[in-house]
Amino acid sequence: MRKWFNEFFYYSRGERRGILVLLGISLLFFLGGEIYVHLKSKQVDKFDDQLRQQQAMEEYRAFSASIREKEKEEKESRKSHYTAWKEENDVPPVLVPFNPNTADSATFRQLGLPAWMARNILRYREKGGSFRRTEDFRKIYGLTEKQYNTLRPYIRIPATDSTDHNPSLFLAKQYKDSIQQAKPLKYAPGTLVDLNRADTTELKKIPGIGSGIARLISGYRQQLGGFYSLSQLEEINLDYRQLNDWFRIDTTAIRRIPVNRVSVDRLRRHPYLNFYQAKALIEYRRKHGPLKSLKPFVLYEEFTQEDLERIGHYLSFE
Numbered sequence: 011m012r013k014w015f016n017e018f019f020y021y022s023r024g025e026r027r028g029i030l031v032l033l034g035i036s037l038l039f040f041l042g043g044e045i046y047v048h049l050k051s052k053q054v055d056k057f058d059d060q061l062r063q064q065q066a067m068e069e070y071r072a073f074s075a076s077i078r079e080k081e082k083e084e085k086e087s088r089k090s091h092y093t094a095w096k097e098e099n100d101v102p103p104v105l106v107p108f109n110p111n112t113a114d115s116a117t118f119r120q121l122g123l124p125a126w127m128a129r130n131i132l133r134y135r136e137k138g139g140s141f142r143r144t145e146d147f148r149k150i151y152g153l154t155e156k157q158y159n160t161l162r163p164y165i166r167i168p169a170t171d172s173t174d175h176n177p178s179l180f181l182a183k184q185y186k187d188s189i190q191q192a193k194p195l196k197y198a199p200g201t202l203v204d205l206n207r208a209d210t211t212e213l214k215k216i217p218g219i220g221s222g223i224a225r226l227i228s229g230y231r232q233q234l235g236g237f238y239s240l241s242q243l244e245e246i247n248l249d250y251r252q253l254n255d256w257f258r259i260d261t262t263a264i265r266r267i268p269v270n271r272v273s274v275d276r277l278r279r280h281p282y283l284n285f286y287q288a289k290a291l292i293e294y295r296r297k298h299g300p301l302k303s304l305k306p307f308v309l310y311e312e313f314t315q316e317d318l319e320r321i322g323h324y325l326s327f328e
Contacts, residue, residue, distance in 0.1 A: 073293070077286045077312055084284065107164045110141045121161060126247055127152055133222060141167055151218050152249055203256055206236045206263035216256045223248065233281050236264030238323040245281075266326035270300040282320045287312050302327050 103122025110131065118128035131150060141147055144165045148158045197203070197215045205227075213224035230246050231237060238261050243250040267277065269291060277288035290312045295301055304322055307313045313321075 074311065077290070080286055081312065084286075103160075105160070105164055107166045109166050109168070110147050111135065111167065121164075122157070123153075124247075130220075130222065134220075143167065151220075151223065152247075152252075197256070199255070201256065202258045204263070205240065205257045205259050206231065207260065216253070218252060230281075235266065235280070235324050236261070238264060261323070264323060266324055268328055269325045270295060270327065280321075280324060282317070282324065287317070287321075300327070 104120050105122075106120070108117055108121065115125070115128040115132060118131060119125060123131075127150065130152075144162060144167060147153075147161070147165055195215065196217050201216075203212060203216060210221070210224040210228050213219050213227055214221060219227075226246055227243070227248070230242075234242070237243075237259055240250045240254060240257055240259065243253065267280065269277070274285070274288045274292050277283050277291060278285045290307065290310055291301070294306060298306075304313075304318050304325070307318060308315075
């Protein structure tokens with residue numbers, strides 16, 4: 011190395027300058043190639059990232075479009091069902107004299123009573139119940155004061171009701187009288203019952219609630235996992251205002267769904283979740299990991315603010 015260095019200075023100044031220029035050009039070409047390869051590689055990586063982002067966005071748009079399409083079909087289906095129900099129930103009442111002990115369901119519907127109330131009256135009669143006075147008709151669960159006042163002038167109850175001459179109904183009445191003493195007593199005013207813990211036997215002790223309504227409340231409570239508000243009884247066509255003085259609600263008894271461990275099918279079985287909402291929850295969990303809250307779904311088209319508030323009572327994020 012030292013020998014080469016000494017020989018270098020034996021060259022003339024112009025020769026030394028030429029050697030340095032050649033070395034500089036060689037170094038420049040070498041570094042330029044490295045820089046070009048680095049920039050080219052970076053550009054390719056950036057293009058790949060953009061391509062992946064574009065594919066992800068297209069994937070999400072396709073998913074959102076399918077969800078919107080299914081939701082639109084579901085809304086149209088609900089709308090058609092509601093229209094059919096409305097047409098059926100918007101028939102103006104025809105007021106004619108009737109005997110509540112013998113009238114059939116068609117007569118009650120013609121008088122303007124809803125189908126569920128007509129069914130309750132028929133069940134009451136099948137179990138041996140009867141209306142002895144006009145005022146007895148007021149005790150029908152769900153019948154408003156306005157409805158009663160409208161129908162009262164048309165109620166006709168003979169002094170000797172025809173049901174007394176019907177052998178099957180007469181025997182049913184005798185059976186009812188024979189077990190009257192064995193029936194559970196109704197609760198006194200001021201008694202409070204836990205809506206999330208009471209069984210059907212306890213529910214039937216509340217004035218105005220019979221076997222049918224007790225089973226209805228118990229069955230819907232089983233589907234929900236429990237009640238968080240008394241107003242939820244409206245979802246099964248019960249007027250919660252008439253029961254407000256009899257119930258309290260312990261929300262700690264609500265059975266919550268572990269959203270980070272269950273499947274789409276388990277989620278969609280809940281009355282407050284449809285298939286597309288359940289699918290959105292599972293897809294988010296798959297892409298982003300366990301859910302900690304429902305905040306990420308505030309901007310999702312599949313959920314309204316009301317949906318999130320209702321669902322929040324029934325999901326566990328453990």
